Amino acid sequence: MLNSSSGSGAFRRRGLLGLVGAIGLAALVAGCSTSPSADTASAGYTAPAKDLSAEITYGLWDQTQVAAIDANIKEFNKVYPDIKVNVNVTPWDSYWPKLQTQASSNTLPDLFWMNGPNFQTYGGAGKIEPITSEVSAGAIDPANYPQALDDLYTIDGTQYGVPKDFDTIGLWYNKAIFEKAGVDLPTASWTWDDFDSAASAISKALKKDGIYGAGGGMDGQTTYYDTIFQAGGSVISGDGKTSGYDSAASQKGISFWTDLIASGGSPTIQQLTDTPAIQWFTSGKLGMLWSGSWSRTAVAESSIAKDANVAPLPTGEKQATVIHGVSNVVAASSKNKAAAQALQVFLASKEAQQQQGDMGAVIPAFNGTQQTFVDSQPGVDLQVFIDATKYAQPYPVSKNTAAWAALETTILPDAFSGATPVADATKDLADQMNGLLAKE
């Protein structure tokens, strides 16, 4: 709980899924010994010779996924026995400052994890090797991964990263609270109005127990990016040059949360700051929670596990959710690029990603490898998160995402608390964001 309450990055929480990883270890050793990647690696492209001898580093931030990655590397070494892969884990909080220093001195790990908000900073500065050659040789096929994830790691038509895993957002709910309040359970056809009236009804009926209808982390990924997309708005224009916050649709996406809090359907911003929404939910004090697929572990380990289920997010003007996922990228400065690319290609294969999924590390990105995740918690409709890829939109980013993301957390809370009218806050945010984007 320490991780999610300090909450410095939604992307890290996905790692909680990895806790089940150890269980799969025994099964894996028996199940995956058929040297799956030999055909992929020998299928042309500039695949290095099998006796290539090199030592490369694979940089990542999530310790809980290391078991699955070690298993991947073991398979990789069956093809390339002389490539030694050192897995280098740096905790989330220091991963990015460290990576920045390494990029400045051209000492990046040969292969490393990249996320959406940071990708263009590195891709735009030429620090990452494009995957063009691997794609044109047929070693990697972008069509195997959700379109939105390919787009996330593409600049001007050139793709730089291979999707490794993904997460989408869903509506977690507590059946017991719905029954107690006498409200109908969420369905896939729910609209914003259905959601709002259910949230208010629960808050009203169970006020004496201190139970609220709904809430979210009040960060972009799990809450207002989703509603902005559902309202038909945008956070940033397609070319990454202008802010989308001053459009009427985007303002509706923000008002969704202001209205929810004002109606009493959700705890206030202060309440959600002192006690994060996921804790309200897992303590049985919240009827519905907007959160990602990564919350599965936290929910499964909580006392409300047997009452929890998940539904698609309610529909506004249209159905939408944010999708985000980590990708593997090769450093442009790598001295062992051939070996690093061989590993990148291997990790992109269906077999490697299936292995990741089977070990419970993550939801793998390769289409059709997600069944293990879906089956991981009987009684909970986890298929929702997989189906969401059909209408998911990429996490909004630009060259220096962090700069304007900091503005969001400065300006929007005043709108959510009702201190500033939504129209003023979004106008202010759009103006300042456009100023920053002009400098990129």
Add this chain to the structure above:
Amino acid sequence: MTNSTTRTRLVPPNAAAPRVRRGGAAARRDGFWPWLFVLPLLSGIGVFYLWPIAQTAYFSFTEWGVFGGATWTGIANYTRLFADPQLYSALGNTLLYTAIVLLGIPIAVYIASLLNMPGLRFASFYRVLFFLPYVAMPTAVAMVWRIIFNGDFGILNYVLSFVGIDGPYWTSTPGFAMFAVAIVGLWSSFGFSMIILGAGLKNIPPELYEAAELDGATPWRRFRSVTVPLLTPSIFFVMIITIISSFQLFDLLYALLGSTNPILPKSMSLVYFFYSQGFVSNDKGYAAAIAMVIFVIIGIVTLLQFRLQKRWVNND
């Protein structure tokens, strides 16, 4: 001490120069040898302190991209910085924090002298108790205090509810958050001040107390006229250290409020301001300018204290 007597003896009798000059003369005569002995220390200071300070000073006049490549922009960072309201709010917050933490010193003086009373049993045990918060990790301390300060389910508000007070959301209300952080800061730096002051108390000759007692001084009078004046050098030292570390407030704030706390922009300290510009927004040249301003402010405050100390610190 033998060194200084040797040196005095070697000085020719006609050299009635002031003490300072004499030291200078000695240094000249000793040549490079003394420097050789301090070289290991000096090189460490040079590489890890002086050179980075010079570098930071240089970068504060540049616009520095995410991956290096600084371009000279003159005083642009500074003109922008002094027009930035965030600087003044961060400075105000830092001063407020420092002022509250400084309140811990009088309390520490009082507690330290109580612990120093002759015949007090379990004195070491109490000392350990008071010192523990200082050695505890700030992050761990912050985690515990977050639970205490929690608005809906916190212990503090629960206790307040018994006396009919509806407690605020301590760490998520702009006015209260800085107080909450400062109270924890006071609590965790208190032990350090107390140990230093306790050592200072041990240096006060017991004869003075005996003499005062014979003269009929009450315990309060003895505390005021013997303990406090003779303790001023220790108090001065503790003050300098406390002020410098208060100006560097970062980890406690970061861990107690959380990096996603919506009131953070209104409750930033100077160093947090530096961090957010340099490491969150990737504006490293601007961050370097902030760092230089912090450096200069701490320098001025410390210098002022050394100037003012002559008026109240008893160095005899």
